[in-house]
Amino acid sequence: MxxxxxxxxxxxxxxxxxxxxxxxxxxxxxxxxxxxxxxxxxxxxxxxxSQKTIATRDDGPAIDGNNLSIDRILVMSAAKDALGTPYRWGGSTPAGYDCSGLVQMAYGKIGISLPRTSNDQFHALDEIDVARPGDLLFFGSGSRATHVGIYMGDRQMIHAPGSGRTVTVSSLDIRYWRQHYLGAAAPAN
Structure with a gap:
């Protein structure tokens, strides 16, 4: 000009x-x-x-085990056992978990080894279109995942939300999760 x-x-x-x-x-x-x-x-x-929609497939609480593999049930059970555990950055033990450490622990119970960070997990796994109970849900911006949770059914996920909080269950209908959703992956059958 x-x-x-x-x-x-x-x-x-x-x-x-x-x-x-x-x-x-x-x-x-x-x-x-x-x-x-x-x-x-x-x-x-x-x-x-360009915002994705969180597509899920279930008919209610997944922990009941209707039509789910034993691996999915074990992953969700391990994550559920961690409810109330404090968030700890870089944590992957019962003393404290971060989001990717929680996912590593839960999938480790069924012998599946996952990368350490949510971004590495996101890029290492194949994306699926529709999440089922036990699948991983990734959140972030662009192509960088900064958070991961385990889908539990009923549009709920279990995750380690951040500093000062504990492992908890959150609704996927919260605006923040809808706006930052990147995709889902299914490490277990």
Missing amino acids: ATGTTPYLFTRCAIARHPPRPGVCRLLPLSRLSLLCIGLLLLLLAGCS
Whole structure:
């Protein structure tokens, strides 16, 4: 943009080949702040359009074991036994878990070894379209997973939510989880 020029926004008309009639087309000057606001709004709208939906398949609480493999039941049982355990960054023992440590422990009970971080788990496993009880749910932004939980059925997941909290069950219908959902994976049959 040349020095001393002001960007304009066309209103009430399309760009015409001939000079517009008076009153048909007006130009409104735009400040740098206005341009910044318009740009941020466009980025926000673009980000919203690529949001995934958390697709699940179950008919109620999964811990009942209806049509689930013993591996899935054992994974969910191990995670459920950790309820109330304090969050500990980098933790993977009963003294404290972080989200990926909880998942490692639960899947370790059935002999499945998973990478240490949620992002490494996300990129190491094949994505599935619909989560079933016992599957992993990944959250973050872009292609970087920053959180993982175990789907328990009834649109609930068990996870280690963060500093100062304990392993807990949370609803997938919470806005934060819907907005940050990246995908699901099924390490167990």
